[in-house]
Amino acid sequence: MFNRKVAFRALVMIVLVLVGSAVLVTLARAAEPVPWQIGMQPPATPVKDRLSAFHDELLVIIFLITLFVLGLLLYVIVRFRHDRHPVPTRTSHNTVIEMLWTVVPVLILVIIAIPSFKLMYYMDRAPNPDMTIKVTGHQWYWTYEYPDQAGLSFDSNLIPEADLKPGQKRLLDVDNPLVVPVDTVIRVYVTGTDVIHSWFIPSFGVQEYAIIGRLNESWMKVEHPGVYYGQCNQICGINHAFMPIKIEAVSKDDFQRWLGDAKKKFAHHEEGRDAVRVAASAATGSDRSQSAGN
Numbered sequence: 001m002f003n004r005k006v007a008f009r010a011l012v013m014i015v016l017v018l019v020g021s022a023v024l025v026t027l028a029r030a031a032e033p034v035p036w037q038i039g040m041q042p043p044a045t046p047v048k049d050r051l052s053a054f055h056d057e058l059l060v061i062i063f064l065i066t067l068f069v070l071g072l073l074l075y076v077i078v079r080f081r082h083d084r085h086p087v088p089t090r091t092s093h094n095t096v097i098e099m100l101w102t103v104v105p106v107l108i109l110v111i112i113a114i115p116s117f118k119l120m121y122y123m124d125r126a127p128n129p130d131m132t133i134k135v136t137g138h139q140w141y142w143t144y145e146y147p148d149q150a151g152l153s154f155d156s157n158l159i160p161e162a163d164l165k166p167g168q169k170r171l172l173d174v175d176n177p178l179v180v181p182v183d184t185v186i187r188v189y190v191t192g193t194d195v196i197h198s199w200f201i202p203s204f205g206v207q208e209y210a211i212i213g214r215l216n217e218s219w220m221k222v223e224h225p226g227v228y229y230g231q232c233n234q235i236c237g238i239n240h241a242f243m244p245i246k247i248e249a250v251s252k253d254d255f256q257r258w259l260g261d262a263k264k265k266f267a268h269h270e271e272g273r274d275a276v277r278v279a280a281s282a283a284t285g286s287d288r289s290q291s292a293g294n
Contacts, residue, residue: 032169032172033229040052040202041202041203042203044204044222044223044224044228044249045203045204045205045222046221046223047123047204047205047206047219047220048202048204048205050119050122050205051119054116058112061111061112123205123218126185126187126217127185129186129187130184130185130186131146131148131181131187132147132187132188133145133146133178133180133187134146134147134153134189134190135188135189135191136190136191136193136210137190137191137192137193137194137210137243138193138194139195139236139237139239140158140232140239140240140243141155141157141158141243142156142199142243142245143155144176146259149263150263152262152263153266154176154265155176156176156177156178156246158171158174159174169229171241172231172246173246174245174246176266177227177246177248178248179247179248179250179258180220180222180248180249180255181222181249181250181252181255182223182224182225182250182251182252183221183223183252184221184222184252185219185221186219186222187218188206188208188217188218188220189215190208190210190215190216190217191210191212191214191216192210192211192214193212194212195212195237196210196211196234196236197209197232197243198210198233198234199230199232199245200230200232200233201220201228201245202230203230204230204247206218209234222249224249225249227248227249228246228248228249229244229245229246229247230244230245230246231243231245232244232245
């Protein structure tokens with residue numbers, strides 16, 4: 001016979017699991033990975049706001065589908081158990097049911113596809129950017145460039161565990177973080193110099209591949225000051241796990257002050273890059289001269 005106590009216990013267990021998951025998701029709201037995290041990091045940009053909203057909508061649809069299927073299973077278990085239905089039916093086809101289980105999933109996919117395409121279009125176009133940042137992936141570090149600021153650029157490397165200071169995070173903190181102003185539409189160009197990397201910041205909803213010879217584009221508008229972390233999530237070699245991304249979002253006034261200091265601090269970086277270019281040009285010219293002489 002159908003045991004009501006067993007069904008009640010199963011229902012209680014399902015409720016406890018759902019409540020526990022909700023609690024863990026609440027505890028996991030941080031702009032960085034945290035232990036036992038289940039939910040996504042809280043959004044810091046309009047793109048991530050829409051991604052999170054779309055994710056929640058899909059959860060509702062999936063939950064309703066799951067409840068419907070569970071209800072069908074329970075109905076079959078109770079209605080057609082052996083003691084109530086000792087002689088099984090021989091029905092092999094039901095035109096109405098077969099049409100429903102074909103048409104209804106298609107309608108559900110259409111309902112999901114419409115907001116999905118709108119979101120993809122929204123993510124793909126930078127609305128009148130106020131500034132541009134160029135990100136270049138290397139094995140195994142990042143180079144950040146501000147084309148609007150006379151080509152200001154610098155490298156961002158992982159801080160080794162032995163050199164970490166109190167409060168710095170293992171495998172996440174870097175020597176030179178990317179600094180951006182809040183409430184500013186920022187166009188991001190992403191490229192690479194060797195293998196494929198991926199510039200991924202969960203709180204921003206930004207993930208772009210860094211591919212040699214190709215310039216990919218994304219955009220972001222950070223809404224809240226703070227420190228945000230990301231990582232390369234494209235397996236790019238032996239030190240793939242050691243090229244994190246750290247972004248500091250500051251007020252517009254603080255960003256202007258940082259620009260003044262950064263241009264002085266990283267002036268040697270541009271001088272070194274110019275020296276490399278001159279040496280490369282000289283070597284190329286020498287090779288051409290030798291070829292002409294031969």
